[in-house]
Amino acid sequence: MTAPDGDTMVYTPSAALPAELLAREDMQRALQEHDFATVFQLARRHGISFGKIGASCGVKAERVGRIARDLVRVTSYDKICEIADGLRIPGHLLGLTPRPWETTQPRGLATPGHSNSEGTTSPVPKPGERLDSEARDWADDELRRLERDYDLVSSSMLLAEAGQIHGVLANATVPADSEGTRAVLELRARSALLMGQLIWDASHRRDGGAAGSYLDQAAHAARHSRNRDVLAQALLRQSFIPLYGTGDNRGALIAAQRAVHAARGLPAVHALAALHVSEAHARLGDRTAAEQHLREVDRLVEKADLEPGEWNGRRLRISGSVYLSLRRPQQAQRILEEAVPLLEERAKSQAIVVANLALAHLRQQRPDEAAAVLHDAMDLIESTRAGGALTLVATASRELSPWRGEPWVADVHDRLFTLMAS
Numbered sequence: 001m002t003a004p005d006g007d008t009m010v011y012t013p014s015a016a017l018p019a020e021l022l023a024r025e026d027m028q029r030a031l032q033e034h035d036f037a038t039v040f041q042l043a044r045r046h047g048i049s050f051g052k053i054g055a056s057c058g059v060k061a062e063r064v065g066r067i068a069r070d071l072v073r074v075t076s077y078d079k080i081c082e083i084a085d086g087l088r089i090p091g092h093l094l095g096l097t098p099r100p101w102e103t104t105q106p107r108g109l110a111t112p113g114h115s116n117s118e119g120t121t122s123p124v125p126k127p128g129e130r131l132d133s134e135a136r137d138w139a140d141d142e143l144r145r146l147e148r149d150y151d152l153v154s155s156s157m158l159l160a161e162a163g164q165i166h167g168v169l170a171n172a173t174v175p176a177d178s179e180g181t182r183a184v185l186e187l188r189a190r191s192a193l194l195m196g197q198l199i200w201d202a203s204h205r206r207d208g209g210a211a212g213s214y215l216d217q218a219a220h221a222a223r224h225s226r227n228r229d230v231l232a233q234a235l236l237r238q239s240f241i242p243l244y245g246t247g248d249n250r251g252a253l254i255a256a257q258r259a260v261h262a263a264r265g266l267p268a269v270h271a272l273a274a275l276h277v278s279e280a281h282a283r284l285g286d287r288t289a290a291e292q293h294l295r296e297v298d299r300l301v302e303k304a305d306l307e308p309g310e311w312n313g314r315r316l317r318i319s320g321s322v323y324l325s326l327r328r329p330q331q332a333q334r335i336l337e338e339a340v341p342l343l344e345e346r347a348k349s350q351a352i353v354v355a356n357l358a359l360a361h362l363r364q365q366r367p368d369e370a371a372a373v374l375h376d377a378m379d380l381i382e383s384t385r386a387g388g389a390l391t392l393v394a395t396a397s398r399e400l401s402p403w404r405g406e407p408w409v410a411d412v413h414d415r416l417f418t419l420m421a422s
Contacts (some may be wrong), residue, residue, distance in 0.1 A: 005160050017087055017227060027039065031089065032223040053087070053383070055154070130174070131169070131173070133186075142165050143165065159197055162195055167190040169191050170191075172184070185222075186225045188217070192234075196211045204390055205240075205391050206245070212314055216238075218233075228263075232259050239276055240251075240253050243276065260273040260274055267301070267306060278291075285326070313342035321356055329364050334353075336415065351381050352392060354380060355374070358374045362400065371397060371412050372410060374396055377392075397412055
């Protein structure tokens with residue numbers, strides 16, 4: 001596809017709208033007119049949910065739906081730019097100046113040595129070349145962007161791009177100087193950690209083997225680069241595989257304790273690891289130890305003066321899961337209801353909380369309330385494809401079986417089937 005001036009259209013693999021949709025004449029006309037009502041309608045007909053669009057451009061799915069349904073014209077320049085940036089729509093298609101993220105090559109797929117329109121060379125090295133400082137800066141920027149997107153965007157949407165960046169880092173030659181060597185190893189550790197997270201989430205917590213392999217790589221590179229923060233995070237993520245996947249709660253406890261040990265002196269990671277130690281104890285039925293570690297988290301957060309707004313949501317999310325495991329659903333419900341509004345900026349975590357809230361209602365024999373909450377959870381899952389939340393929704397759906405004759409249960413099962421099939 002070409003731009004109006006004849007240049008090759010900017011390739012953006014992270015775009016929420018596929019190239020073949022952007023190439024349509026009606027889509028290009030709607031973009032030129034800033035007619036996002038039509039843009040969203042065309043995207044929906046192409047099988048792209050309003051939730052996915054909203055997650056990409058920072059607009060709630062209900063707002064996207066209202067724009068499409070009521071044919072609301074977006075006129076604010078700032079809002080047009082915000083949507084364009086979120087959907088990664090090249091500026092020339094909107095009649096705007098090029099957006100800040102636009103390049104002449106795909107992110108993570110730039111041709112080594114390719115000269116762009118300004119005559120500069122892509123920072124992406126050829127296989128076997130050394131990662132110079134420019135290439136390291138490029139990789140760092142790309143990883144930071146993907147790390148930010150992780151909590152908001154479907155992991156399957158990020159996986160290919162993250163894999164391309166990881167391949168560049170894995171195949172490049174390490175610089176000769178010690179500072180450059182350490183910097184490359186740190187980038188490899190972060191990249192492998194992200195790959196482990198994405199594979200685990202995209203596989204709906206089933207592919208522990210591949211996720212664990214990347215997490216092992218992350219831990220190995222972090223040790224050699226002496227990056228204790230990434231090492232502790234990799235060890236903690238390794239504990240998720242037995243905790244949420246295989247059901248080996250004893251193994252999960254041991255792995256989470258290793259992460260706690262590695263995170264000494266790193267308050268944020270230490271507190272997060274202690275939360276999962278608490279959850280492992282709860283799954284083993286040890287209420288005393290579980291609550292002891294929850295109190296330890298509170299002490300760590302207070303002592304280190306960590307941001308309460310960031311930590312309260314996380315603490316409540318895990319605490320709710322702890323009390324569900326301890327068969328105290330009423331207490332879990334109170335905690336989870338408090339957590340929901342605190343996690344609006346972390347959609348995947350919020351989806352897990354809402355799914356657990358449905359389980360809390362079910363375990364108090366309130367199936368109608370559980371069904372309503374399950375629909376809320378599935379709304380969130382539609383935009384994030386959060387693997388952990390989908391697993392919990394499937395569990396809640398099975399626990400609705402005593403009421404399977406009720407029409408609202410059939411609605412939940414039908415929607416879940418559609419969600420999993422898509």
